[in-house]
Amino acid sequence: MRVEVNHRCSDFHSYRAARVKSLFNAESGCDWNHVADLPFEEMNWKIGLIVGPSGSGKTSIGGSIFNTPIHDLYAGWDNEKPIVDAIAPVGDFNQVTGALSAVGLGDVPAWLRPFSVxxxxxxxxxxLARLICERPERVVVDEFTSVIDRQIAKVGAAAFAKTWRRGPGQIVLLSCHYDIMEWLQPDWVYDTQEARFARDCLWQRPKLELEIYQVSGSVFKHFKPHYYLDLPLPVAAQYFVGVVNGEPVCHLAVSPLFTANAYRSTRLVVMPEWQGIGVGTKFLDAICEYHLQGNGRCGKKYPTFFHTSHPQLCGALRHSKKWRQTAGSLYGSNKSRSAASIKKSRETTGKVFNDGSIGCATGYGGHFRAVQAFKYEGEKICE
Structure with missing residues (x-):
């Protein structure tokens, strides 16, 4: 494909325009031309990237590739609904939440806000999440990652590419940032600065070295804003933090569950900007393997249980050969059963207070979370 861009405007002759022409020997600023050779028609591709400095013609070329307008990510939102409802209203819930996580918008409270705020x-x-769910056959997106932090941009580019390649459709991304190329790993790249087309490049994504440290429970306060359950700290727990390039990115607590010959992991938090590329599951696997090898409390070589209601994490653990699902509640616990359990507890083991009232020791907890349970068993050794 050969794309020719020819822009022309009026040649102004005002005093200031004439003075600029004289000072800088600029005969005219009314013409702008660029020719781009993009031989991707016979390629089997999903992601293309047009990269170059601002003003080098990316938008003009992108608008001519498919003869359709550049996709507007900001148009058509229903600001009377939270974005989790506004994206693919009749689509699959897991697809929507997965798309939000894949583009680096893993901060759950943000899902409950309308687009306008x-x-x-x-x-x-x-x-981008809405675009992933809509899946147009061909689409062009301008200013890709231009308005987000560069760390989020790189991780988000990798997660977006992984998600986009799972389905149909071709997308051309326009960006002025070269730092996303290795993370995005596009099928072809056109550099407007050098007028150079490159294809079938073996992009080597930078390796992330995840360092894991055992820390005190006080560290959890830095991750608490991204943990949405208000529960007391687990008893006799050990705390672990995953660090990438000196930046804390994930957290996990593990407490003994020796009555079941096991450990229980909880308080898993992955910072939103690091979600979508598998850091959390690698971290969780490493900590559970650490305990399975007898490095936890009392040196017990026990498996580890883990409970979650996050749709994408549940899917990842189900597909892992190291994990086995042991339980799954697809709806909240029965409130009537909870009330009956509390009443029975009060009658049998209740404590009499000074005012004569009777308290209960415990009860069946009713809630509305669809919790699923998994057990880490490690790699299966075939005999």
Whole structure:
């Protein structure tokens, strides 16, 4: 494909325009031309990237590739609904939440806000999530990752590419940032600065070295804003933090469950900007393997249980050969059963207070979370 861009405007002759021409020997600024050779027609591709500095013609070329307007990520939102409802209203819930996580918008409270109140970076990522769910056959997106932090941009580019390649459709991304190329791993790249087309490049994604440290429970306060259950700290727990390039990115607590010959892991938190590329599951596997090898409390070589209601994490653990699902509640616990359990507890083991009232020791806890349970068993050794 050969794309020719020819822009022309009026040649102005005002005093200031004439003075600029004289000072800088600029005969005219009314013409702008660029020719781009993009031989991708016979390629089997899903992701293309047009990269170059601002003003080098990316938008003009992108608007001519498919003869359709550049996709507007910010248009068509229903600001009377939270984005989790506005994206693919009749689509699959897991697909929507998975798309939001894949583009780096893993901050769950943001899912409950309408598009109009999000920050510019959140709006951009919400637009990408909607695009993933809509799956047009061909689409061009401008200013890819331009309004978000560069660390989020790189991790988000990798997660977006992984998600986009799972389905149909071709997408061309326009960006002025070269730092996303190795993370995005596009099928072809056109550099407007050098007028150079590259294809079938073996992009080597930078390796992430995850360092794991055992820490005190006080560290959890830094991750608490991204943990949405208000529960007391687990008894006799050990705490672990995963660090990438000196930055804490994930957290996990593990407490003994020796009555079941096991450990229980909880308080798993992955910082939103690091979600979508598998850091959390690698971290969780490493900690559970650490305990399975007898490095936990009392040196017990026990498996580890883990409970979660996150749709994408549940899916990842189900597909892992190291994990086995042991239980799954697809709806909240029965409130009537909870009330009956509390009443029975009060009658049998209740404590009499000074005012004569009777308290209960415990009860069956009613809630509305669809919790699923998994057990880490490690790699299966075939005999």
């Amino acid at each position: 999000l920050s510019n970076g959140e709006k951009f990522r919400a637009g």
